[in-house]
Amino acid sequence: MIKRLTILFALLAACLAPATAQTNGSVPGAPDHSPAPQASIRNDAEYDSLARTENAGRFLALPQLMFAIDRAAAKPRLMWIDTKRYRYHFEYLQAKYLTLSDSETFNAANYSNPKRRFLLGSVVRYPGLKRYGMELWEGDVVEPAMLAETMALLQAHFPAPITFKPNSDQQREAAAAAKLPTIGIEEAYGSREELILNHGRAVGRLVLVREGHEDALTPGDIALITIMPIQMPPVAGIVSSTFTTPINHISLLAKTWRIPNAYRADADRRYRQLAGQMVVLDTRGEIVTLRMATPAEIKAAARTRAARAIRLPPADATYAGLPALTDQDAGWVRRTGTKSANLGQVAQLAKRDTSFTVPPGFAIPFSFYDRFVAANHLGPSIAATVADPRRTDPAWRQQALTKLRAAFAAGTIPAADFAAIVARRAALLGDKGLFVRSSTNAEDLHGFNGAGLYDTVPNVIGSDALAKAVKTVWARSGTTAPLPRAKWPGSITARSAPPCWYRSAWMRMRRG
Numbered sequence: 401m402i403k404r405l406t407i408l409f410a411l412l413a414a415c416l417a418p419a420t421a422q423t424n425g426s427v428p429g430a431p432d433h434s435p436a437p438q439a440s441i442r443n444d445a446e447y448d449s450l451a452r453t454e455n456a457g458r459f460l461a462l463p464q465l466m467f468a469i470d471r472a473a474a475k476p477r478l479m480w481i482d483t484k485r486y487r488y489h490f491e492y493l494q495a496k497y498l499t500l501s502d503s504e505t506f507n508a509a510n511y512s513n514p515k516r517r518f519l520l521g522s523v524v525r526y527p528g529l530k531r532y533g534m535e536l537w538e539g540d541v542v543e544p545a546m547l548a549e550t551m552a553l554l555q556a557h558f559p560a561p562i563t564f565k566p567n568s569d570q571q572r573e574a575a576a577a578a579k580l581p582t583i584g585i586e587e588a589y590g591s592r593e594e595l596i597l598n599h600g601r602a603v604g605r606l607v608l609v610r611e612g613h614e615d616a617l618t619p620g621d622i623a624l625i626t627i628m629p630i631q632m633p634p635v636a637g638i639v640s641s642t643f644t645t646p647i648n649h650i651s652l653l654a655k656t657w658r659i660p661n662a663y664r665a666d667a668d669r670r671y672r673q674l675a676g677q678m679v680v681l682d683t684r685g686e687i688v689t690l691r692m693a694t695p696a697e698i699k700a701a702a703r704t705r706a707a708r709a710i711r712l713p714p715a716d717a718t719y720a721g722l723p724a725l726t727d728q729d730a731g732w733v734r735r736t737g738t739k740s741a742n743l744g745q746v747a748q749l750a751k752r753d754t755s756f757t758v759p760p761g762f763a764i765p766f767s768f769y770d771r772f773v774a775a776n777h778l779g780p781s782i783a784a785t786v787a788d789p790r791r792t793d794p795a796w797r798q799q800a801l802t803k804l805r806a807a808f809a810a811g812t813i814p815a816a817d818f819a820a821i822v823a824r825r826a827a828l829l830g831d832k833g834l835f836v837r838s839s840t841n842a843e844d845l846h847g848f849n850g851a852g853l854y855d856t857v858p859n860v861i862g863s864d865a866l867a868k869a870v871k872t873v874w875a876r877s878g879t880t881a882p883l884p885r886a887k888w889p890g891s892i893t894a895r896s897a898p899p900c901w902y903r904s905a906w907m908r909m910r911r912g
Contacts, residue, residue, distance in 0.1 A: 441480060448463065450482050452464055454651070454652075464522045465481070466521070467520075471519065499518075500857075512540055521537075524565070532560050532563070533563050533564065535645070538568050538628045538644060551578075563581055563582060564583070565588055567585075596688070597651045598659065603679070603698060604701070605620060605622065605677070606679045606690075608624045608668070609626070611629075617633050619705075622636050622639070622681050624668065625642065632653070635657075639661075640664075641669075644663055660683040674692065677693075679691060715734055715735075717770045720767050723736065723765070726760070735763075735765045736763040737766075737843075738840065738843060739840075762825075768813075785801075785804060804875070808871050808874055809868075835857070836856065836869040838854030855873055857869035
């Protein structure tokens with residue numbers, strides 16, 4: 401059942417202790433203050449300690465070590481990413497507070513952009529070659545000079561020779577212009593007409609995806625891709641006619657979603673006639689099988705999806721306090737959302753373990769959002785947007801959301817509520833700069849993490865800026881929300897969250 405939107409805020413102090421407790425996979429919403437990444441990889445053992453191995457088929461296991469190059473300073477800074485801990489570059493950079501953008505804005509600014517701040521790639525060890533190669537996302541357009549500089553910087557901080565492996569014609573041309581040696585696809589992966597990237601079986605509607613139209617996909621679709629995107633919403637399965645590797649972003653997403661994913665050279669021609677039909681995609685063996693689904697298979701799949709539907713924790717919109725993080729634990733999800741509640745749980749651990757600390761902060765619970773919506777008469781507009789049948793049209797949805805967000809920005813936080821927020825901030829945190837972040841009951845759930853969905857407002861100073869930041873985070877419910885309901889009940893996508901769900905956010909002090 402879709403819930404109302406609410407918001408929670410926590411304010412975190414400026415001076416941080418050496419490390420915040422994190423496990424492999426991280427506590428959702430907790431900032432990462434682990435030690436800075438090492439500047440160099442000195443030997444194979446250090447590479448293996450940080451690399452994650454992706455498997456595709458019995459004979460293809462690829463150790464991958466992600467890196468990010470920050471080009472903001474005069475001298476670019478290389479960061480080797482603990483790839484066993486972080487699955488995506490964006491996830492790591494967010495955890496280090498090196499970016500506060502949502503994933504869509506970040507991708508647009510840092511892939512195929514000659515003025516990008518970050519260059520993002522991986523150093524891969526190929527089976528059978530006993531060689532290391534550097535790979536970029538297939539769609540990344542990189543200039544020859546930038547590519548040459550990247551290879552030189554990597555080589556200066558790596559113990560073995562690294563050769564560039566282009567993943568597109570443009571990358572091959574850039575390497576040739578830069579006079580760089582390359583590793584070919586057949587060298588790295590062998591001559592392949594098809595490749596199983598993730599094993600599984602799915603029933604869904606086959607959709608031939610046009611470039612740039614990935615957002616129209618729903619969780620019940622099987623995507624037939626001809627040009628590999630950088631991101632897409634969750635689907636039931638993926639088959640691509642463009643060669644891709646197990647370390648591609650979409651391949652990693654497919655593993656996270658536990659859906660079948662495969663490359664087949666002639667997929668667009670071979671399966672085009674099935675587009676729009678309910679099909680079965682089976683990648684459990686060593687070959688790709690895609691065929692029409694039977695009525696019994698369609699019904700069985702619908703029952704399975706209904707049973708697996710994500711259940712939102714019920715929200716408590718009656719609690720009216722402004723709890724400090726140290727007052728919260730994981731049981732506060734209903735009042736303050738998952739991120740704040742989990743960070744509160746970490747704060748509880750910090751009381752007993754002095755080797756780390758959680759900066760002080762507080763949360764603005766769901767009830768404050770409810771009163772804001774009521775005071776500004778926003779409820780009918782939210783309900784109408786969610787109920788409108790045109791919500792399945794991405795263009796209409798974006799236009800409707802822009803209008804809703806403008807209404808939020810023009811609204812006024814009830815005077816008594818805002819006075820309480822200002823007083824709580826002054827008493828607990830003083831007047832230092834803050835980060836305002838979201839925490840909702842519609843993210844970080846089993847099967848749906850919601851990473852990158854919601855806005856963060858950094859360096860908030862003063863009461864006027866605080867009011868604006870609170871309203872901004874309340875208003876931002878994802879890049880394409882409200883979410884079109886999927887074909888089967890209860891499904892949601894990781895790309896958006898409807899503004900009728902309870903929502904909260906947390907804020908942290910600007911680092912000193």
